[in-house]
Amino acid sequence: MASKAVPSETQRSKLERKERVILEAARAIFVDHGFDGARMQEIARRAGIGEGTIYSYYESKAELMLAVLEQFWDGLTLEAEGVMASVQATDFFDRLQALAQYHLNTVIVNADFINLTFALRRNNSEVSVSRDHLRHYVAVFDRLFLRGQDRGELRTDAVLWQARDIFYGSLEYSARSIEMTLEDDRKPREQEPVVEQMVSLFRAHYGARPEREAADGATLAGLSRQIEQLTEKVDMLSGRLS
Amino acid sequence: MASKAVPSETQRSKLERKERVILEAARAIFVDHGFDGARMQEIARRAGIGEGTIYSYYESKAELMLAVLEQFWDGLTLEAEGVMASVQATDFFDRLQALAQYHLNTVIVNADFINLTFALRRNNSEVSVSRDHLRHYVAVFDRLFLRGQDRGELRTDAVLWQARDIFYGSLEYSARSIEMTLEDDRKPREQEPVVEQMVSLFRAHYGARPEREAADGATLAGLSRQIEQLTEKVDMLSGRLS
């Protein structure tokens, strides 16, 4: 009986396993050779299957790459969430710094995949990474930011999408610049301060400012208090004089 | 005699003209069909020459695209400089807004070329847009920024490369987001405030603050001084009265 109990369940998991094997092989080959450089034959060989078989799992090379990319972004999302979970600090800016450092590094290391994510739509018709996968990734930032607002560390009138554009946009642009200066003969731009500068901008621009100080330490609330006291005194004096 | 004077000068300019014709045809076809969709045959037909002839002008399809891209970036540089020249305002932030508006629009309209600029390096070996062409383009921003510093409109301790990364990075990221929400069923994000927000961030973060004034011209330091003087007077008076 047991020997007969081999229903579609087993078959399904078998197919799913094979699909994972193909995806894993594809990922490896794409990483090594890029999209154009990757040969379907080599992917098939690495997955231990025939060339044609790939096409019963994925429509085309482009769709295979797309599956790899979506898996890639999901992986990034998990990693970013992992970074957020492992940061001890509860302070918004410390956590932001950790996320920024992670993202910058990721973007530099995986520049090719990230470019392909947005180039695929153009080159190959109708094929593009689902927006949901990208949305999930940036949601890590969004949650951090909203929490910062809830905790009163960030201005409540800050515009989330603008902060997000600045965060991810600047970091990706910086990564490209860093890469370019690396291949360059010229003095490479220091990578280190990028993240610090970013955090410091966020602190200055989005940080809640319970008390903005002038150069000499004067604050609005402080001055207001002094004026009240003065007014009292003056009133007293003028009362005595009359 | 005159009929005989047809030296290499004529020949050279003829070749150069043909090169321009090829480039123009390639540009048109690439714009219409993208890189992969473009057929060398069609480019040749449009340029009115044989297929093989292209290869005596450009090594490969990728190098042809590269030439198109470099021409494209040079064109953008000229246009950006044109925008800067045509803006009447001398105020830094007004000029910045004009540049931002131009860049955002450009990035949205030419998203495919811009992606290809950075994707080419990855896909096709050894082929990438010369960094100089990109540098020239961003130099428009750099000059504007440095001038703003010279004129005392911007903090002198502002870091140029950071400002540049934020400017171009955020705008490009915003453009992608806008594009994505456009193809989306969801409510599209409003494009308009992107530029305004950007300028306002620059004003707040990089603007020189010789004395941040309230609406009525009051400054913290000024009020602080006035209060000190008042306090002195009051103390003197109260001393005299006692």
Add this chain to the structure above:
DNA sequence: CGAAAATATCGAATGCTATTCAATTAGCCT
């Protein structure tokens, strides 16, 4: 259990293109 039906796999054949190259043409010089 066994055979038919359905499904999955295979890799040689196909088709599409960028690229090459041998033949041809046009330009230049004496």
Add this chain to the structure above:
DNA sequence: AGGCTAATTGAATAGCATTCGATATTTTCG
């Protein structure tokens, strides 16, 4: 003019994704 060089051509080549008929494996059901 006529020889020499450089440019041009498009048919032939070659590389690769994709298809498809043949084959193997699994499932179904009498």
